[in-house]
Amino acid sequence: MKRADPRTAPQLKLRLPSGLKERIEACAEAAMRPLSSEIIRRLEWSFRAEEQGHIMDDEADASSIEQRLHDAEMQIELLIGMIHSLSKRLTKLDGIKE
Missing domain, CATH: 1.20.5 (Single alpha-helices involved in coiled-coils or other helix-helix interfaces)
Structure with missing residues (x-):
């Protein structure tokens, strides 16, 4: 999926439980990705999995x-x-x- 230019991409203010935020931050750091990139990657993965019937x-x-x-x-x-x-x-x- 082609990503939008980060300077013009829509922004989303999001509240996360602190434990979830810490997990995402740790994964982003381990993969050397920005937090927003890690969130986008995981959301895209979940949609692909759902479309393929892996998530019900x-x-x-x-x-x-x-x-x-x-x-x-x-x-x-x-x-x-x-x-x-x-x-x-x-x-x-x-x-x-x-």
């Missing part, structure tokens, strides 16, 4: 987890049924061999 809102995430849990429970029930069926067959085979 809490409700969608919970719904997805519930669906996967339900699917897993159904598969477990199916496997239990198959185990019981195989167990009965083995029991019959054991009776035939004797």
